[in-house]
Amino acid sequence: MDAKLQGVGVSHGVAIGEVRHMGTALLEPPARRIAPGEAPREQARARQAAEAVAADLVARGNLAGGEAQAVLEAQSLMARDPELMADIERRIAVGSTAERAAYDAFAAYRALLAGAGDYLAGRVADLDDVRNRMVARLLGVPMPGVPDSDEPFVLLARDLAPADTALLDPSLVLGFVTEEGGPTSHSAILARALGVPAVVALPGAVELPEGTLVAVDGSSGEVVVNPDAAERAELARAAEERRAALAAAAGPGATSDGHKIPLLANIGGPADVPAALEAGAEGVGLFRTEFLFLESDGRPPSEDMQAEVYRQVLQAFPEGRVVVRVLDAGADKPLAFLTPATPAEEPNPALGVRGLRALLDHPGVLLTQLRALARAAEGLPVYLEVMAPMVADRADARAFADACREAGLRARAGAMVEIPSAALRARAVLQEVEFLSLGTNDLAQYAFAADRQVGAVSRLQDPWQPALLDLVALAAEAAKAEGKSCGVCGEAAADPLLACVLTGLGVTSLSMAASALPYVRAALARHTLAQCERAAAAARAAEEAEEARAAAHSVLSGE
Numbered sequence: 164m165d166a167k168l169q170g171v172g173v174s175h176g177v178a179i180g181e182v183r184h185m186g187t188a189l190l191e192p193p194a195r196r197i198a199p200g201e202a203p204r205e206q207a208r209a210r211q212a213a214e215a216v217a218a219d220l221v222a223r224g225n226l227a228g229g230e231a232q233a234v235l236e237a238q239s240l241m242a243r244d245p246e247l248m249a250d251i252e253r254r255i256a257v258g259s260t261a262e263r264a265a266y267d268a269f270a271a272y273r274a275l276l277a278g279a280g281d282y283l284a285g286r287v288a289d290l291d292d293v294r295n296r297m298v299a300r301l302l303g304v305p306m307p308g309v310p311d312s313d314e315p316f317v318l319l320a321r322d323l324a325p326a327d328t329a330l331l332d333p334s335l336v337l338g339f340v341t342e343e344g345g346p347t348s349h350s351a352i353l354a355r356a357l358g359v360p361a362v363v364a365l366p367g368a369v370e371l372p373e374g375t376l377v378a379v380d381g382s383s384g385e386v387v388v389n390p391d392a393a394e395r396a397e398l399a400r401a402a403e404e405r406r407a408a409l410a411a412a413a414g415p416g417a418t419s420d421g422h423k424i425p426l427l428a429n430i431g432g433p434a435d436v437p438a439a440l441e442a443g444a445e446g447v448g449l450f451r452t453e454f455l456f457l458e459s460d461g462r463p464p465s466e467d468m469q470a471e472v473y474r475q476v477l478q479a480f481p482e483g484r485v486v487v488r489v490l491d492a493g494a495d496k497p498l499a500f501l502t503p504a505t506p507a508e509e510p511n512p513a514l515g516v517r518g519l520r521a522l523l524d525h526p527g528v529l530l531t532q533l534r535a536l537a538r539a540a541e542g543l544p545v546y547l548e549v550m551a552p553m554v555a556d557r558a559d560a561r562a563f564a565d566a567c568r569e570a571g572l573r574a575r576a577g578a579m580v581e582i583p584s585a586a587l588r589a590r591a592v593l594q595e596v597e598f599l600s601l602g603t604n605d606l607a608q609y610a611f612a613a614d615r616q617v618g619a620v621s622r623l624q625d626p627w628q629p630a631l632l633d634l635v636a637l638a639a640e641a642a643k644a645e646g647k648s649c650g651v652c653g654e655a656a657a658d659p660l661l662a663c664v665l666t667g668l669g670v671t672s673l674s675m676a677a678s679a680l681p682y683v684r685a686a687l688a689r690h691t692l693a694q695c696e697r698a699a700a701a702a703r704a705a706e707e708a709e710e711a712r713a714a715a716h717s718v719l720s721g722e
C-alpha cells in the first residue's frame with residue numbers, strides 16, 4: 164500500500180523507518196481439544212518453537228554481551244529444559260494444542276519456581292518472558308510488549324500506557340504512531356519526552372504490516388506509507404529547515420517587546436534533566452513524580468529514596484524554579500497500593516479516587532513524599548514549589564496546604580487547575596495556596612467529558628477549543644487579581660501558536676517537554692504581548708477549535 168494517512172501530529176520532527184508493532188498483552192490460548200491423530204504434529208510444533216526461542220535468545224545474548232548475555236543464556240536453558248518439554252508433550256498427548264500445553268506447563272513450572280526461595284523466585288519474570296515468546300510464536304502473533312529489534316524502528320501501537328514503555332530503549336525508537344490517543348495521551352507525552360516525532364489518532368494504523376516503511380511527520384500529522392525517494396528527500400529538507408530556524412532562538416522566554424514568560428520543562432525524573440538543560444529550560448514547571456512510584460515494585464518508595472531522587476533534580480537547577488507535583492495516581496496511572504484496582508470497585512476511574520483524592524485517603528503516603536521534598540531542598544539555593552493534582556475546590560486546596568505545613572515544608576504550595584470547578588472558583592482556591600498551574604490535558608478531558616485515552620473523541624481534547632480557552636482565562640484572571648502566578652503545564656503549552664495565545668490570556672509561565680521548548684521560544688520571540696492578546700481574543704471569539712486556531716494564526720501572521 165502506498166498512501167498518505169492523516170492523524171494528529173503531537174511531537175515535532177520527521178521520522179523515516181520501518182514499523183514494528185507493539186505486541187498486545189499475551190492472551191490465554193483457548194483450551195481447544197485436538198484429535199489424537201494431531202498430537203505428533205502439535206508436539207513437533209512445540210519442540211520447534213522452543214528451539215527457535217532458545218536460539219533467538221542465544222543470538223541476542225551474543226550481540227548484547229556482558230551481564231545481559233548471561234541472563235539471556237540462562238533463559239535459553241529454560242526454553243530447552245527437557246522436563247518442561249516432556250510436560251508439554253504429555254499435555255498434548257491428552258488433547259491440548261501446542262500453545263495451550265506450553266501455557267499450562269509454564270504455569271506449573273512457574274508455581275514451582277515462585278515457591279523455591281528468593282533466588283529462584285527472582286527468575287519468575289525471566290521464565291514468563293520465555294513463555295510469552297514461545298506462546299506468541301506458536302500463535303503466530305507478535306511478542307507482547309515492546310518489540311525486539313536491533314535496528315531503529317517506528318513504534319506502532321493501538322495506544323501506549325506508561326507501564327508498556329518503561330522498558331523502551333530510546334536509542335531504538337525513531338518515532339511513534341498510534342491508532343488511539345489524543346494530543347494529551349501518554350503516547351504523546353512520552354514521545355515529546357523522548358524528543359521523537361509522533362502521530363496519534365490515526366485510524367487503521369495497527370493494520371500496517373510489520374516492516375512497512377513509513378515517513379512520520381509529527382508536525383503535520385501525516386504518515387506517508389512507502390514514501391518514494393523524492394518524498395523522503397522533501398520531508399528531510401523541511402525538517403532540516405525547521406531545525407535551523409530553531410537553533411537561531413536562545414535565552415529566556417519573552418515576547419518580542421520583552422514581556423517575560425519563563426519557559427520550564429516537564430520531566431518525569433532525573434533522566435529527563437539533561438535534555439531540559441540542553442533545551443535551555445529556566446527550571447522545571449512539572450515534575451511528574453508518579454513515574455518513581457510506578458517503578459517501585461508495588462510499594463511506595465521510601466522517604467530516603469525519594470529524597471535522593473528529588474535532590475538530584477533540584478541540584479540541577481541552582482537559583483532556578485522547580486515545581487514538583489505530588490503523586491498523581493489513579494485512572495490511567497493506577498497504583499495497587501493506593502487506588503482501587505478493579506472496575507467493580509471503581510467503574511469510572513477518571514472520575515474516581517485519583518490524584519489528591521487518593522493521597523488524602525492515604526495521608527501517610529502524602530506526608531512521606533512532602534517530608535522527602537523538604538529534606539531534598541535543605542541547603543540548596545533552589546526555588547522549590549510543590550503542587551497537588553486534581554484539586555476540585557477550596558477545601559481540597561486547604562487540605563493540601565495543611566499537609567505541606569504539617570510536613571514542615573517551606574516551599575510554596577500550589578494547586579493544579581485541571582477540574583473545571585477549580586477554574587470557575589480559582590479565586591477561592593487561591594485563598595489557600597500560592598500559585599496555580601493549569602493542567603490543560605485533564606481540564607479538557609473533564610470540561611468536554613472526553614476520555615483523553617480515546618482517539619475517537621480527540622476532537623474534544625483539542626486544547627484550541629474555545630471553551631477550554633475560557634477556563635484558562637478565568638484562572639489567569641483570578642491569579643492576576645490575587646497577585647499570584649498561573650502557569651500552564653499541560654500539553655497545550657507545547658504548541659507554539661497556542662503558547663502565544665496562552666500568553667495573551669495572561670498565563671505567567673509555560674512548561675512543556677524539553678523538545679518543544681525551542682519551538683515555543685522562537686514563536687514568542689516573534690510577537691509582542693499586544694499581538695498575543697489580540698490573537699487570544701480572536702481565538703476566544705471563535706466557535707470551534709479549528710476556527711480558533713485559524714483566527715489566532717491570521718492575527719499573528721498579520722493576514
Ligand SMILES: C=C(OP(=O)(O)O)C(=O)O
Pocket residue numbers: 449451491581601602603604605606652653654
Ligand atoms: C499536566 C497534566 O497532568 P497529567 O498529564 O500528568 O495528567 C494535565 O492534566 O494537563
Ligand SMILES: [Mg+2]
Pocket residue numbers: 552581602604605
Ligand atoms: Mg493531569
